[in-house]
Amino acid sequence: MVGYALSVVPQKPAWLEALLTDQFFTPCSIHLEHKKNEVNIFCVDCSASICQHCLYSHRSHRLLQVIRKTLFEGMSTMMLFGFRTCRS
16 A cells, blocks of 8 residues: 555534634624524525524525523534534
């Protein structure tokens, strides 16, 4: 096996860092005048957190909904399963 790299470290997708550092469950800065403007959706294609009023402009993008359950922020593992092999 001469010539093969054995220690190839998989790179994390670029959107993952944005997902982990974005603030969720805050008012959307674009839709402050709307009711129910809480940011709880992450657009994988834009690497941005959005509210439900932003959805129309991201309708053809890959989206993840962030959920809050007993003050713990997270997301369904089934939602993430489809993104485990995404590459940027």
